[in-house]
Amino acid sequence: VSAAVPSAETTATLPAPAGHGAAATALAAAPHVDEERAATSVPTGRLGIWWFLASEIVIFGGLITCYVLFRIRHPEWGKLAAHTLTPAGAVNTFVLLTSSLCMVLAHEAVSRGNLRLASQAMMQTIFCGFVFMGIKAFEYGHEVAQGFTPVAGLFWSFYYAMTGLHALHVLGGMFAILAVRKAVARGQHVRRVEIVGIYWHFVDIVWIFLFPLLYLASRG
Amino acid sequence: MTMSSETAAAHETSHRVPYVRIYWILVAALLVSLFLAFMEHHMLAAALIFAVALVKAGLVAGYYMHLKFEPRFVVLVPGFFADERIHADPVFASTYRELFSVDHRFNWKPPSSYQLHVYELIPRSASRNDGSGANVSVR
Numbered sequence: 001v002s003a004a005v006p007s008a009e010t011t012a013t014l015p016a017p018a019g020h021g022a023a024a025t026a027l028a029a030a031p032h033v034d035e036e037r038a039a040t041s042v043p044t045g046r047l048g049i050w051w052f053l054a055s056e057i058v059i060f061g062g063l064i065t066c067y068v069l070f071r072i073r074h075p076e077w078g079k080l081a082a083h084t085l086t087p088a089g090a091v092n093t094f095v096l097l098t099s100s101l102c103m104v105l106a107h108e109a110v111s112r113g114n115l116r117l118a119s120q121a122m123m124q125t126i127f128c129g130f131v132f133m134g135i136k137a138f139e140y141g142h143e144v145a146q147g148f149t150p151v152a153g154l155f156w157s158f159y160y161a162m163t164g165l166h167a168l169h170v171l172g173g174m175f176a177i178l179a180v181r182k183a184v185a186r187g188q189h190v191r192r193v194e195i196v197g198i199y200w201h202f203v204d205i206v207w208i209f210l211f212p213l214l215y216l217a218s219r220g
Numbered sequence: 221m222t223m224s225s226e227t228a229a230a231h232e233t234s235h236r237v238p239y240v241r242i243y244w245i246l247v248a249a250l251l252v253s254l255f256l257a258f259m260e261h262h263m264l265a266a267a268l269i270f271a272v273a274l275v276k277a278g279l280v281a282g283y284y285m286h287l288k289f290e291p292r293f294v295v296l297v298p299g300f301f302a303d304e305r306i307h308a309d310p311v312f313a314s315t316y317r318e319l320f321s322v323d324h325r326f327n328w329k330p331p332s333s334y335q336l337h338v339y340e341l342i343p344r345s346a347s348r349n350d351g352s353g354a355n356v357s358v359r
Contacts, residue, residue: 101243
């Protein structure tokens, strides 16, 4: 029995993978958009970043819960929290919110096909990251000068662990955005703008919780 | 089909989100929480500030991270909630069944079109069982 070579007819009877028809048409219309891989109903990259963020939630969630339990047990920590620079923390919250807006506008610019604008918006996000890190460095210097080092007490250990881990995430996010921006400027991997943006907004959310816990909760 | 339209819907909707307006709401919420910090009643202030933080986080996650427009099982990934309403949802249920069903992984049978297509390339003499076509050894 001879092996049957699949003809064009039999190929046509194959069921088309779900969703690829419409997506392919949309991509043909927008040549700058790179191909979308989707093993599930969600593009694989986006699902991947959500799995990664799930692990991040465990890290920050554990740290924050631990701090809150200690904070309830130790009302006197309010006096220590009063030494943190609330205006600096508030400005940093504003800076991070602004950076998130820039990042989401970069995503919108990409979906409209304006890669130039997207690239600019990502540079603004990185600039906001620099401002955040600068203010944070100033705060650390101010606190260490007063003798509030990471080993000055449990409150300060929590303070430096939580804000330090968060600052590392900001730094990592800045490098990631820089890498994505470089590719986007060449017209490649434009879908990664949304993915790196989702990560950046998560870092913003962590700060949204850290700010009231470490700066505003400064009374008994 | 349902899944692809869901993805397409997510993309479509994300273009119409009023990002700048949400930004101003977030900034206003920041000012509100700063104002609340001066309240006399400490515990009430702490509760209200936490509530404002939850609203801010919800706005960022829902609109900036597009969680509001994702299929529900993505919301489930960070473990936000899990109840039977999700399993009752036809879109989620179909995705869920396809992703995690034991039947799908261990009792999978190739559809007839696949047999026609892939297994016909192998001479029938090479197959141990040329009756059903579903149990073909590939050598």
